[in-house]
Amino acid sequence: MAGTLSSMTGFGRADGAAGAARWTWEVRSVNGKGLDVRVRLPGGLESLEAVCRETAGKLFARGNITIGLSYQRGQGDAVPRINEAALNAVLAALETIRRRVPDAAPVGLDGILSQRGVIEWAEPEEGAAEKEALGSALRASLEGALAALAEMRRSEGRAIAEVLAGQLAEIARLTALAEAAPCRQPEAIRARLATQVEALAGASVALDPARLHQEAALLATKADIREELDRLVAHVNAATVLLDAGGPVGRKLDFLAQEFNREANTLCSKSNGTELTAVGLELKTVIDQMREQIQNLE
Incomplete structure (x- = not known):
C-alpha cells in the first residue's frame, strides 16, 4: 500500500473574527521546482508576512504557494470625531458665501456635519492584550487555511x-x-x-x-x-x-x-x-x- 504522498496543487480557505474585525485567508498552490511562497496582505498587517512564510515552510517542501488575506474592520466600536481642520474650512466657505449672497438661506447643523471629512469615525486605541488576541486569532485561522490546503494536496x-x-x-x-x-x-x-x-x-x-x-x-x-x-x-x-x-x-x-x-x-x-x-x-x-x-x- 502506498504511503502518504502529496500533490503540489490545491486550495485552502479559513474565515476568522475578533471584535469588530472580520477576515478571510485564501491559499493556493500549483506545481513548482522548489518552495516559493508569495504573500499578499492589507496595509497595517505586513508583520504577518514572516509568519505566513514560516508556517508554510513547516508544512510544504515544494510548490508555488500564494497566501492572501481579506481584512475588514467594522465600525461597531468606532466613535465619531470632529475633524477641526475640515470643519473650519467648511465654516469659512459658508461665511464667504454669506458675504457674497446675503439673501441665501442659512445652512443648518445637519448640512454642516454632512460635509465630507467633517465627521470621522475613529477606532478606539487597542491595548496590548487586544492586539495580541487579534494576532493570535489571525495566526490560528492562517494555520487552518494552510491545513486545508495540505489536506487537499494529500x-x-x-x-x-x-x-x-x-x-x-x-x-x-x-x-x-x-x-x-x-x-x-x-x-x-x-x-x-x-x-x-x-x-x-x-x-x-x-x-x-x-x-x-x-x-x-x-x-x-x-x-x-x-x-x-x-x-x-x-x-x-x-x-x-x-x-x-x-x-x-x-x-x-x-x-x-x-x-x-x-x-x-x-x-x-x-x-x-x-x-x-x-x-x-x-x-x-x-x-x-x-x-x-x-x-x-x-
Missing part, C-alpha cells in the same frame, strides 16, 4: 499514488513480457545469427573465419537485453519503495522515470523482433504517462 496525492502503482505494475508486466518474447529464445537467436553470419560469409569470399566469429559474437551482444530487463525490474522495485515510504519523493521518482525511459529506449534499439519492439514502445507510452503524474507530486 487527497490528490493519494489519487496519484494509486495511478502510479498501477503504472508500475504495468511496467513490471511488460518487462516480464519482454523477458518471455519468442525472439529472445536461444533457438530464435541462433537462427537469426546463422542467417546474419551466412550473409556476412557470402559478402566476401576472403572473410577470415576468426573475423566471422567476432562478428557473430558482436551481433549476439547487441541483441542481448538482459541488463536492460534487470534494470527495469530494479527501477520498479525502487519506485515501489518510494511510494510505500511516502513524503516529498517527487524529485526521486522523476529521476527514476528518466532511468525507466532510458532502458526502454535501449530495449527498442536492441530489439531483434517485432513483438519485442511493440513491447518496448508500449513501455515508453506507460513511462511517459507516469512522468506526467510524477510532475504533480511534491
Whole structure:
C-alpha cells in the first residue's frame, strides 16, 4: 500500500473574527521546482508576512504557494470625531458665501456635519492584550487555511499514488513480457545469427573465419537485453519503495522515470523482433504517462 504522498496543487480557505474585525485567508498552490511562497496582505498587517512564510515552510517542501488575506474592520466600536481642520474650512466657505449672497438661506447643523471629512469615525486605541488576541486569532485561522490546503494536496496525492502503482505494475508486466518474447529464445537467436553470419560469409569470399566469429559474437551482444530487463525490474522495485515510504519523493521518482525511459529506449534499439519492439514502445507510452503524474507530486 502506498504511503502518504502529496500533490503540489490545491486550495485552502479559513474565515476568522475578533471584535469588530472580520477576515478571510485564501491559499493556493500549483506545481513548482522548489518552495516559493508569495504573500499578499492589507496595509497595517505586513508583520504577518514572516509568519505566513514560516508556517508554510513547516508544512510544504515544494510548490508555488500564494497566501492572501481579506481584512475588514467594522465600525461597531468606532466613535465619531470632529475633524477641526475640515470643519473650519467648511465654516469659512459658508461665511464667504454669506458675504457674497446675503439673501441665501442659512445652512443648518445637519448640512454642516454632512460635509465630507467633517465627521470621522475613529477606532478606539487597542491595548496590548487586544492586539495580541487579534494576532493570535489571525495566526490560528492562517494555520487552518494552510491545513486545508495540505489536506487537499494529500487527497490528490493519494489519487496519484494509486495511478502510479498501477503504472508500475504495468511496467513490471511488460518487462516480464519482454523477458518471455519468442525472439529472445536461444533457438530464435541462433537462427537469426546463422542467417546474419551466412550473409556476412557470402559478402566476401576472403572473410577470415576468426573475423566471422567476432562478428557473430558482436551481433549476439547487441541483441542481448538482459541488463536492460534487470534494470527495469530494479527501477520498479525502487519506485515501489518510494511510494510505500511516502513524503516529498517527487524529485526521486522523476529521476527514476528518466532511468525507466532510458532502458526502454535501449530495449527498442536492441530489439531483434517485432513483438519485442511493440513491447518496448508500449513501455515508453506507460513511462511517459507516469512522468506526467510524477510532475504533480511534491
